[in-house]
Amino acid sequence: MTETSLFSTFARADIAFERGEGVWLETASGERYLDMMAGIAVNALGHCHPHLVAALTEQAGKLWHVSNVFAAPHQERLARRLTETSFADRVFFTNSGAEALECAIKTARRRQWSKGRPERFRLITFEGAFHGRTLATIAAGGQEKYIEGFGPKVEGFDKVDGFDEAKVLAAVTPETAGILIEPIQGEGGVRPVPPSFLAFLRRLCDEHELLLIFDEVQCGLGRTGHMWAHQGVGVTPDILASAKGVGGGFPLGACLATEDAASGMTAGTHGTTYGGNQLAMAVGNAVLDVVLADGFLDAVKVKGLKLKQKLAALVDLHPAVFEEVRGDGLLLGLKCRKTPAEVVAALRDQKLLAVGAGDNVVRFLPALTVSDAEIDEAVVRIEAAARALGQAGVAGEKGAAA
Numbered sequence: 094m095t096e097t098s099l100f101s102t103f104a105r106a107d108i109a110f111e112r113g114e115g116v117w118l119e120t121a122s123g124e125r126y127l128d129m130m131a132g133i134a135v136n137a138l139g140h141c142h143p144h145l146v147a148a149l150t151e152q153a154g155k156l157w158h159v160s161n162v163f164a165a166p167h168q169e170r171l172a173r174r175l176t177e178t179s180f181a182d183r184v185f186f187t188n189s190g191a192e193a194l195e196c197a198i199k200t201a202r203r204r205q206w207s208k209g210r211p212e213r214f215r216l217i218t219f220e221g222a223f224h225g226r227t228l229a230t231i232a233a234g235g236q237e238k239y240i241e242g243f244g245p246k247v248e249g250f251d252k253v254d255g256f257d258e259a260k261v262l263a264a265v266t267p268e269t270a271g272i273l274i275e276p277i278q279g280e281g282g283v284r285p286v287p288p289s290f291l292a293f294l295r296r297l298c299d300e301h302e303l304l305l306i307f308d309e310v311q312c313g314l315g316r317t318g319h320m321w322a323h324q325g326v327g328v329t330p331d332i333l334a335s336a337k338g339v340g341g342g343f344p345l346g347a348c349l350a351t352e353d354a355a356s357g358m359t360a361g362t363h364g365t366t367y368g369g370n371q372l373a374m375a376v377g378n379a380v381l382d383v384v385l386a387d388g389f390l391d392a393v394k395v396k397g398l399k400l401k402q403k404l405a406a407l408v409d410l411h412p413a414v415f416e417e418v419r420g421d422g423l424l425l426g427l428k429c430r431k432t433p434a435e436v437v438a439a440l441r442d443q444k445l446l447a448v449g450a451g452d453n454v455v456r457f458l459p460a461l462t463v464s465d466a467e468i469d470e471a472v473v474r475i476e477a478a479a480r481a482l483g484q485a486g487v488a489g490e491k492g493a494a495a
């Protein structure tokens with residue numbers, strides 16, 4: 094007999110949470126953890142935000158799901174609000190980030206096809222990217238460890254190393270349909286793409302009639318203090334994938350597109366059973382009620398700056414543990430001189446939850462509702478973890494010398 098009935102796909106920490114409130118998570122035995130990862134940017138408004146709980150429970154008593162073969166006023170409302178906050182004219186609702194990316198990829202390919210350019214189906218992608226775990230999105234992310242052993246890689250993704258204009262130019266071929274990029278790489282290690290590079294991609298797409306796709310599953314929906322990360326940069330895509338924060342913890346994703354970019358996605362070309370169901374739409378609208386309220390995003394900017402400055406001070410104080418702070422708004426990362434696993438474990442000893450990323454980075458992406466006092470408390474705990482790690486390092490060196 095095995096100890097678990099689950100697939101062994103996750104290396105799970107041995108802590109189980111039973112309830113949550115705001116940025117706090119509690120185990121069955123009443124241990125409280127300060128949650129500075131928010132389900133990896135999912136619980137954008139913290140755990141059990143009263144407005145979200147009310148919206149979900151009210152909807153649960155009315156209607157959960159009807160087929161997408163019927164009119165969808167509940168989807169129209171959220172779609173309209175999302176387009177009003179963005180460049181987009183059209184929205185397709187999904188249940189996850191990878192599905193939003195699948196829709197984005199299909200939308201770009203189909204746009205080229207419908208323009209009479211069926212040979213254009215390839216997307217230029219970037220080293221360090223993460224776009225999800227479906228067969229197409231692992232090919233788009235291009236990370237060998239996620240692709241290995243799953244049969245032939247889905248065709249049509251050309252990975253470029255670094256945010257390098259010459260390499261992108263060299264990667265454009267007559268088969269290129271568009272360019273897919275995260276404005277801030279999340280899993281890749283909180284790596285913001287230089288604004289000038291995004292502007293270059295925009296110009297290139299305009300010149301060659303390519304579609305520019307932004308994956309804002311992690312960096313979007315207020316995380317940077319802008320509704321969408323690219324709005325802080327001033328470069329607009331044709332297609333955008335959203336998920337994570339947009340549902341505040343309820344499974345919800347969305348593919349946003351301009352009228353023109355979406356024009357190939359005609360009746361019958363794409364579909365979903367659950368996507369856009371009543372429960373998801375109710376929660377999505379409730380999330381927007383809060384995020385779009387006057388002053389909310391400005392407060393995120395201020396809190397992000399405060400946390401970033403405090404993390405920068407910790408880098409100065411603990412150069413043997415931390416190397417640099419990076420990121421924007423409340424999507425911040427500390428590049429570490431220890432492994433992310435060691436740092437995350439040391440933080441957990443201080444009852445603080447953070448999550449590792451590529452490039453030796455530990456990410457901090459708390460709920461956007463985190464208070465100043467909670468940021469102060471987080472920094473106290475991160476500092477305590479850094480001291481413990483620093484001492485362990487010294488003890489280790491002494492041990493090695495002895």
Ligand SMILES: *Cc1c(COP(=O)(O)O)cnc(C)c1O
Pocket residue numbers: 188189190191192194223224225226275279280308309310311312336337
């Ligand atoms: C999490 C993530 C995804 C995948 O989202 P899922 O909901 O896990 O499918 C895609 N892109 C980015 C940038 C992400 O952070």
